[in-house]
Amino acid sequence: AKVLVENGVEDVLILEATDRIGGRIQKQNFGDVPVELGAGWIAGVGGKESNPVWELASRSNLRTCFSDYTNARFNIYDRSGEIFPTGIAADSYTKAVDSAISKLKSLEALDYECAGQLAEEASSPPKTPIELAIDFILHDFEMAEVEPISTYVDFGEREFLVADERGYECLLYKMAEEFLFTSHGNILDNRLKLNQVVREVQQSRNGVVVKTEDGSVYEANYVIVSASIGVLQSNLLSFQPPLPRWKTEAIQKCDVMVYTKIFLKFPHCFWPCGPGQEFFIYAHELRGYFTFWQHMENAYPGSNILVVTLTNEQSKRVEAQSDQETLKEAMSVLRDMFGSTIPYATDILVPRWWNNRFQRGSYSNYPMISDNKLLQNIKAPVGRIFFTGEHTSEKFSGYVHGGYLAGMETSKSLLEEMKQSLLLQPLLAFTESLTLTQQTPNSQIYPNVNFISGRS
Numbered sequence: 001a002k003v004l005v006e007n008g009v010e011d012v013l014i015l016e017a018t019d020r021i022g023g024r025i026q027k028q029n030f031g032d033v034p035v036e037l038g039a040g041w042i043a044g045v046g047g048k049e050s051n052p053v054w055e056l057a058s059r060s061n062l063r064t065c066f067s068d069y070t071n072a073r074f075n076i077y078d079r080s081g082e083i084f085p086t087g088i089a090a091d092s093y094t095k096a097v098d099s100a101i102s103k104l105k106s107l108e109a110l111d112y113e114c115a116g117q118l119a120e121e122a123s124s125p126p127k128t129p130i131e132l133a134i135d136f137i138l139h140d141f142e143m144a145e146v147e148p149i150s151t152y153v154d155f156g157e158r159e160f161l162v163a164d165e166r167g168y169e170c171l172l173y174k175m176a177e178e179f180l181f182t183s184h185g186n187i188l189d190n191r192l193k194l195n196q197v198v199r200e201v202q203q204s205r206n207g208v209v210v211k212t213e214d215g216s217v218y219e220a221n222y223v224i225v226s227a228s229i230g231v232l233q234s235n236l237l238s239f240q241p242p243l244p245r246w247k248t249e250a251i252q253k254c255d256v257m258v259y260t261k262i263f264l265k266f267p268h269c270f271w272p273c274g275p276g277q278e279f280f281i282y283a284h285e286l287r288g289y290f291t292f293w294q295h296m297e298n299a300y301p302g303s304n305i306l307v308v309t310l311t312n313e314q315s316k317r318v319e320a321q322s323d324q325e326t327l328k329e330a331m332s333v334l335r336d337m338f339g340s341t342i343p344y345a346t347d348i349l350v351p352r353w354w355n356n357r358f359q360r361g362s363y364s365n366y367p368m369i370s371d372n373k374l375l376q377n378i379k380a381p382v383g384r385i386f387f388t389g390e391h392t393s394e395k396f397s398g399y400v401h402g403g404y405l406a407g408m409e410t411s412k413s414l415l416e417e418m419k420q421s422l423l424l425q426p427l428l429a430f431t432e433s434l435t436l437t438q439q440t441p442n443s444q445i446y447p448n449v450n451f452i453s454g455r456s
């Protein structure tokens with residue numbers, strides 16, 4: 001929206017389903033400190049190019065902490081609370097990396113259709129708890145993307161955790177200030193409409209009609225849909241006429257990753273907090289079972305908060321049960337690692353990204369071997385409807401900077417399209433006056449653009 005306004009398209013409307021802007025960037029106070037339920041890190045810093053989100057953060061003096069994961073693999077606990085000896089951990093890690101790389105190479109060498117099964121057969125699957133834990137860390141975190149990972153190659157390998165009272169979302173408010181009317185940090189501009197759940201997008205030759213859940217109807221020349229890939233896969237939004245098959249097939253083919261950070265508050269700290277101990281791992285027979293832990297003492301000293309990250313099936317499982325059941329499970333894991341005398345957590349916070357009908361997951365995850373056509377089809381406009389969001393970013397899908405850069409790129413494509421249609425206007429008007437006798441041709445192009453979502 002900011003790019004459009006800065007290029008003279010002032011008549012924009014942002015329709016956001018929830019009562020806040022930010023989407024998957026969301027701060028919540030927990031145990032006296034602000035925690036990030038969604039994006040927490042600025043990933044890709046210190047490289048040859050500057051990450052645009054890092055630049056925004058620097059301009060806002062956002063407080064961040066460097067995250068050093070290098071030691072995590074040497075902090076692997078077994079179920080009796082013993083830390084695996086460094087040699088065993090290093091060997092298991094090397095073995096898992098080699099196996100992942102050879103699996104990837106065999107996938108690349110084979111036809112995609114049958115590659116998955118053959119590669120599975122070629123590599124020996126992880127079996128022991130330590131192998132399963134390392135496999136989880138590698139595939140659900142470090143190597144979840146196709147190599148080379150553009151974020152690290154272009155912007156650098158360092159990652160910084162946002163630890164600022166204003167939250168990661170303050171970057172969005174800062175951006176809003178530059179093109180919307182704001183006062184004391186509140187957005188008062190009526191071009192932002194909150195609590196507007198878009199349910200239907202109807203397009204015709206002349207424009208687009210957008211209908212929301214509360215019965216409001218908006219008309220525009222163009223629409224940009226920036227709902228997540230999970231929402232596009234769900235039945236929240238309907239399109240009239242229906243989207244073409246190449247579009248719906250591409251949308252359905254993209255995987256959605258569920259990533260859940262569970263926060264636990266304790267009366268005091270009982271875990272090691274020295275250098276290299278921010279991240280630790282629990283090895284269990286069930287892959288991904290409360291595997292990846294982080295303490296928040298580096299971000300907020302004295303906060304006594306632990307964070308455990310679950311993904312995919314484990315995320316969906318805990319979302320479906322009560323927080324008290326999840327707390328019981330987490331406590332039993334912590335007692336395995338640190339003994340039975342540790343205090344019981346006084347509070348728990350379990351975000352539910354999968355069951356959130358305005359998200360349906362955490363971020364897009366393109367198949368390891370996918371042809372570029374899939375992404376091109378997901379982002380391609382359909383007539384007057386344009387698509388944006390992290391899932392449309394060619395190089396940075398899954399990240400905040402992916403969403404940010406995709407928004408700018410989509411708006412530029414739309415500006416280009418508007419320019420082209422203005423150039424064609426006299427010609428169209430002439431043809432219409434020939435065919436529609438007695439009717440005044442509607443040759444006026446409205447500058448307004450309806451824009452779905454709070455994130456550009």
Ligand SMILES: Cc1cc2nc3c(=O)[nH]c(=O)nc-3n(C[C@H](O)[C@H](O)[C@H](O)COP(=O)(O)OP(=O)(O)OC[C@H]3O[C@@H](n4cnc5c(N)ncnc54)[C@H](O)[C@@H]3O)c2cc1C
Pocket residue numbers: 015016017018021022023024025037038039040041042043196197198199226227228231236237259260261353357358359361362363388389390391397398399400401402403452453454455456
């Ligand atoms: C738990 C978690 C951890 C993450 N960690 C990181 C990280 O550390 N670093 C990083 O860079 N990235 C991370 N990400 C990814 C990052 O948050 C996203 O890639 C990015 O924020 C997506 O921005 P977006 O604008 O594409 O989508 P969103 O932020 O999802 O914006 C889409 C908006 O559309 C609205 N909407 C949906 N449907 C409708 C509708 N029908 N009508 C109106 N409005 C609608 C939604 O409410 C939302 O506000 C994480 C995400 C999650 C969930």
